[in-house]
Amino acid sequence: MELHMNEVDAPVVIDDLANATFKVNRQAFTDPAIWELERQRVFDQCWLYVGHESELTEAGSFLTRKVGGRPVIFVRDGEGEVRVFFDSCPHRGNSVCRGSRGQADRFTCFYHGWAFNTKGELAVVPDPVGYGPGLDRSKLGLGRPPRLEHYRGLYFLSMKPDIVDLRTYLGGAIPYIDSMLDIAVADPVIAAGEQAYNIKANWKLLLENSADIYHGHFTHMRFFTEFLTDVGADLDAWRKIARGDDQNRVETFDYGHAVIDTPIGPLPLFSDKPEVFAKLNKALVEKFGADRAAQLLGRSQNLLIFPNTVMISSWRTIRTFYPVAPDDLECRAWAIVGAEDSPELREARFGNFISFLGPAGFGTPDDVEALENCQRGFAAAGVPYNDLSKGMGRPGGAVANDELQMRAVWRRWAELMDPDFEPGIEKSAAMLAAAE
Amino acid sequence: MTTDTYRAVEQFLFDEAALLDSWQLADWLKLFREDAIYCIPSLDSPEKGPQDSLYLVHDDMTRLGSRVNQFSGRSMWSENPRSRTRRLVSNLRILSQDADEIVLSANFAVFRMRHGRMDTYVGHYEHRIAPVQDGFQFIERKAVLDLEVLNPQGKVSIII
Numbered sequence: 001m002e003l004h005m006n007e008v009d010a011p012v013v014i015d016d017l018a019n020a021t022f023k024v025n026r027q028a029f030t031d032p033a034i035w036e037l038e039r040q041r042v043f044d045q046c047w048l049y050v051g052h053e054s055e056l057t058e059a060g061s062f063l064t065r066k067v068g069g070r071p072v073i074f075v076r077d078g079e080g081e082v083r084v085f086f087d088s089c090p091h092r093g094n095s096v097c098r099g100s101r102g103q104a105d106r107f108t109c110f111y112h113g114w115a116f117n118t119k120g121e122l123a124v125v126p127d128p129v130g131y132g133p134g135l136d137r138s139k140l141g142l143g144r145p146p147r148l149e150h151y152r153g154l155y156f157l158s159m160k161p162d163i164v165d166l167r168t169y170l171g172g173a174i175p176y177i178d179s180m181l182d183i184a185v186a187d188p189v190i191a192a193g194e195q196a197y198n199i200k201a202n203w204k205l206l207l208e209n210s211a212d213i214y215h216g217h218f219t220h221m222r223f224f225t226e227f228l229t230d231v232g233a234d235l236d237a238w239r240k241i242a243r244g245d246d247q248n249r250v251e252t253f254d255y256g257h258a259v260i261d262t263p264i265g266p267l268p269l270f271s272d273k274p275e276v277f278a279k280l281n282k283a284l285v286e287k288f289g290a291d292r293a294a295q296l297l298g299r300s301q302n303l304l305i306f307p308n309t310v311m312i313s314s315w316r317t318i319r320t321f322y323p324v325a326p327d328d329l330e331c332r333a334w335a336i337v338g339a340e341d342s343p344e345l346r347e348a349r350f351g352n353f354i355s356f357l358g359p360a361g362f363g364t365p366d367d368v369e370a371l372e373n374c375q376r377g378f379a380a381a382g383v384p385y386n387d388l389s390k391g392m393g394r395p396g397g398a399v400a401n402d403e404l405q406m407r408a409v410w411r412r413w414a415e416l417m418d419p420d421f422e423p424g425i426e427k428s429a430a431m432l433a434a435a436e
Numbered sequence: 437m438t439t440d441t442y443r444a445v446e447q448f449l450f451d452e453a454a455l456l457d458s459w460q461l462a463d464w465l466k467l468f469r470e471d472a473i474y475c476i477p478s479l480d481s482p483e484k485g486p487q488d489s490l491y492l493v494h495d496d497m498t499r500l501g502s503r504v505n506q507f508s509g510r511s512m513w514s515e516n517p518r519s520r521t522r523r524l525v526s527n528l529r530i531l532s533q534d535a536d537e538i539v540l541s542a543n544f545a546v547f548r549m550r551h552g553r554m555d556t557y558v559g560h561y562e563h564r565i566a567p568v569q570d571g572f573q574f575i576e577r578k579a580v581l582d583l584e585v586l587n588p589q590g591k592v593s594i595i596i
Contacts, residue, residue, distance in 0.1 A: 100480070193478030193490030198587035221511035230502035330587065335490045343487040350490050355499075360476060360492045360592035362506065365514035368591045376551075 003414040003421045005034065010384060013414040015407070017424040020392035022407050023385040026378045029202035034417075035326040042307050042416050043068040044159040046255075047169050049309040049320045050074055053082055053153035054189035054339070060103045060118055066330070067157060069322055073097050073142070074155070077118040078105065082150070084157050085120045085142035096142065107142070116142050152181055153188075154318075164255075172253035176261070176303045180311045180318070182296055184338020185283045190318075191350070195333040195358045201371035203308065203323040204413070206331065208406045209367055210310040210319075211260045211302040214390065217242045219366050220356075227355065227362045231268065238265035248400035249430035256306030256412025260400035261430075264300040264314060269352035276344045304405060306412050315353045327375050333358065397429035404428050441538075446528050448565070448572045449542060453523040456595055461504045464595075469566060469573045474500050476596060482580045492581075492592055503595075514593035520549040521594055525561075537575060538565050544579070546596055548589075555589040557596050558582045 002011035012034070014023040028034055048068045055063055056076035063074045064087055071087040073096075087095045089109040096107040096116060106123060108115040115124035120142035128135065145157040149166035151174065156166055163169065170177065181188040199206060209215065217224075224238055241248065241262050249261040270277050284293035300314040309320045319333035335353050337346055356363035377383075388410065391402020398404035404426060411423035427435070455464040468474070476492040477484065486494045495503060506512045527543040539562075546557040559581040565572040579596040586592070 191490050192481045192484050192488060194480050195490070195492070196479055196585040196587075197590050198585065199590050200588060219513065222506045222509055222513075226506045226509050226511070227502050230505060231498060330585070347487045350486065351494065353490060354492065354494065358490075358492055359586050359590070362503075365591040365593040366512070369514040369593075372551075372590070 001422045001424075003418050005037075005417065012417075013410060013421070014385070015411065015414070015424040017392065017426065020389055022388045022392060022403070022410070022424075024388060024410060025385055026381075026383070029204065029375065030326050030378050032326055035323060037417060038323070039069060042413060043322075045163070045416055046160075046307050047147075047149075047156040047158045047163065047166055048307075049305070049318070050084055050148075050155040050157050052188075052190045052318075052334075052336075053150065053155065054187070056082060058103070060105050061101075062097065062104055062107075062118075063101045064097050064099075065332075066322065067145075067320075068159065069324070070145075071095065072145075072157070073107065075104075075118055082148075082155060083118070083120065083144070084148050084155070085116075085144050088143065089114055090122070090140045090143065120144060151177065169255050170257070170305070171255065172251065173257040173259065173303060173305060176259045176301050177305075177311065179296060179299075179301055180303070180313050180316060180336060182284075182288060182292070183316055183336060184280075184341060185287050186338050186340035188336050189339045191335040191337045191346075193335070195319075196331070197359050197368075198324075198328055198330050199321075199368050199371050200328055201368075201375040202326055203321055203329040204409075205371045205374055206321055206329060206367075207304060207308065207310070207409055208388075209371060210312070211258060211304050211405045212403075213241070213244075213248065213260060213262065213401045214403065215370070219370050220363050222366070223356055223362045228266065231271065233266040233271060235265070237263065241265060242401075244399055244401040247430075250398055250400040250402065250404050250428045251430055252404060252408035252426075252428065256409050257304055258405035258408040259301050259303045260405055261299060261301045262400050264298060267314060267352055268355045269348055270297075272351055273344065273348050276342075276348045279342075280345055304409055306409055312357075315357050316349065317353065317357055391428075392426070394429075397427055397432045399429055441533070442528070442530060445530060445538060445540060445565070445572065449525045449528065449561075453525050457521050457523055459507070459518060461507055461595075465501065465504050467572075467574055468497060468500065468577070469575055470497055472497060472500075472574045472576065474574075474577045474595075476579050476581060476592065479581060479583060479585065512593075514591060519594060522547045522549075527560075536566060538567070538572070539563070540565065544596070546594070548594055553588070557589065557592070559596070 003013040004011050012025045012028050050067050051074045059078050061076045073085045073087050076082050087097050089096050091114050094109050094111040096109045106115050113126040117123045122137045122140045146161040147158040252258045303311045311318050316336040321329045321331040323329050337349050354361050388403045388406050391398030391404050414421045474495040478489050481489045524545045529541045531539040542561045548555045562578045564575040566575050
């Protein structure tokens, strides 16, 4: 069906299964009114990624982050429990956390000296003379989001008090999250070295881009035909993936998540130091068995966790992003590594990651260029709609080279923006095969 | 250290900056020893090493050679057409010196102009260079950015 919003005359989303057509009005990327509504209707209605428990190494470890546009403190309290507080003094609003990371047993607001312990309780009010009985210290602790839950140490918060529990929300995405995390004999941890960059483009462009095989051949031509050639990799496997010769699976899940799941071509992790990779392979076979190890190292998944978290297994990354304006998103990305990786393996993982990803990789900068150019292109306005129909006309259902994964997130977005919107029900080839 | 050495190192850095700003990358590549490294540490943990943190760039000469090839190719969309760049290199300090190696630091501001926008990259270099017959060669060329977040830069698609 069509999503109409009061703010615009033309439909924002056209979901027309009968005519195999899916279109998104470019106002969805440019209109400040839509961007403001997204905060209430999308971000405040979902689970949003905060961070991983490994980033808080001991009691009192803290980090400051912005989650859903809100400044928060991600902290392990004195007894080891992970907590999230809004970084704003309940007294008059100042931030209570100095510095973006560290160790603390107390957060003190420097404005008037109110101080809070790592459980968020109000511990100190200097010169309390003059307050009446209304000063109830038990109600003046640091504010906290209504919900905080984790899956395997990945903490998510929600501003929606009655949202389904995190496991239910993640649902069918969970086996793919496991694939991202099962990378070593020891526990997965987030490596030091956060990647922090803005893209002058609408946040939904990055969501679309993060699981888009179709763009790989053109946008990332230099990674494949130049970088991988320069390091002696065999490109045939990549060509087959680009053509969709093999099993390029796509699945969509409740609550707007989607995954593309394909074979993987040669990457620097496999070829730069073969002896390091052989050791990793052997360790994974011992821990998970040969079949699972082959899947962990031999297939690649790009997982979209609605609305703004992405995990990609080729480079073992997790990223999250948020719009600070209709045409400006802030992105944070991290590498997932094994807690007890040898220095050689750690270096190989990092080398693999930055060969493609990040602000100076051989992939990401061209995505940033493409997304910013799309946003510039929207100013043309003479072309009102983006087309995301690829795969709707494929007999037997969409594959990963199509655009079903983008339609899935747009359908969820449209449903949240307008409860009357009825998303089209579309099953991929992989989903149809599984149902048989 | 003699004034002559200081001047020679300074001239090396200035000549290097001129090669980069004029996109003479094949000549620039010749300034590196075959075992050299070009690197940019992470923005938030620049004090950590390449096995302990995710660098933005950690190129051995194979990768750096490829990086230069990609600049010359057609499909590095982020630098095709090429940006205009201008580098200011200053505050040179020679931190240590022996017959085989000079360790230096210097400040930089690199300006990148593209799409009607100017992006500025500010930081300092921590280089290790080796004296050779007609000048110096990089052993390690390390650019440490002072930026907390790449906003508005979004990327580091040029050599910093």
